[in-house]
Amino acid sequence: MEGTDIKEFFFDFSYLERTTGESIANAIKKSLATNGVNITRARGQSYDGASCMSSDKVGVQAQIKNLSPLAIYIHCHSHVLNFSIANACKVPAIRNMIDVVNAVYLFFQHSPKRQRFLERVLAVSAPDMKKKQKLTGLCKTRWVERHTCYETFYEMYTLICECLEAILAPHDYPEMYTGWPN
Numbered sequence: 001m002e003g004t005d006i007k008e009f010f011f012d013f014s015y016l017e018r019t020t021g022e023s024i025a026n027a028i029k030k031s032l033a034t035n036g037v038n039i040t041r042a043r044g045q046s047y048d049g050a051s052c053m054s055s056d057k058v059g060v061q062a063q064i065k066n067l068s069p070l071a072i073y074i075h076c077h078s079h080v081l082n083f084s085i086a087n088a089c090k091v092p093a094i095r096n097m098i099d100v101v102n103a104v105y106l107f108f109q110h111s112p113k114r115q116r117f118l119e120r121v122l123a124v125s126a127p128d129m130k131k132k133q134k135l136t137g138l139c140k141t142r143w144v145e146r147h148t149c150y151e152t153f154y155e156m157y158t159l160i161c162e163c164l165e166a167i168l169a170p171h172d173y174p175e176m177y178t179g180w181p182n
Contacts, residue, residue: 011035021052025063039064042071049075098138101153104160105135114167117176121163122156124175132156 012035014027032039045064047053053060054073061073089095108115119133135156136149153160166173 019052021055021059021063024052025060028060028064029067039071040068042068044074045071046074046076101150102138104153105137105149108135109137117167118160118163121159121166121176125159125162129156129159135160 012031014031016023016027029039042064045061047060051059054075056062056065056073064071065073089098108118115134118135122129122133132152132155136152138146138149162173166176170177
């Protein structure tokens with residue numbers, strides 16, 4: 001269609017008493033109507049694979065398709081990617097890497113003193129690295145956040161190792177402990 005601009009934007013949160021296909025579809029229909037969006041003009045819909053969303057009999061996609069037959073349902077690509085990552089996590093080398101990243105994150109996260117020491121190592125060894133001061137935790141369902149977590153860990157890897165070595169052998173790293181409270 002020439003001259004048609006397709007736009008995607010967020011415009012509502014809706015509280016749901018129930019999460020059945022019917023109640024979710026009703027909330028979507030109500031929200032679209034409130035915001036002046038004609039549901040009959042919908043040409044696509046994408047949700048996760050939960051049956052309340054994807055069922056072609058009672059799911060949200062079926063309810064919307066009854067009102068707008070041209071609104072084809074496509075399983076959300078982000079959820080498909082998340083499933084792929086979850087399956088990849090069954091590979092021992094990947095699972096071990098994820099476990100190590102998470103364990104190191106928790107090691108610093110659960111101790112303000114260790115976190116401050118990591119910040120000290122960053123300040124002494126990489127003073128130009130102002131942007132990253134903390135490791136990021138793993139989110140089990142959001143692959144974009146996982147990427148941020150791994151990226152941060154990768155960027156800070158040598159400094160994390162230096163920090164851990166300084167914790168184990170403080171006499172080998174006197175510059176880290178100068179002025180540091182005992």
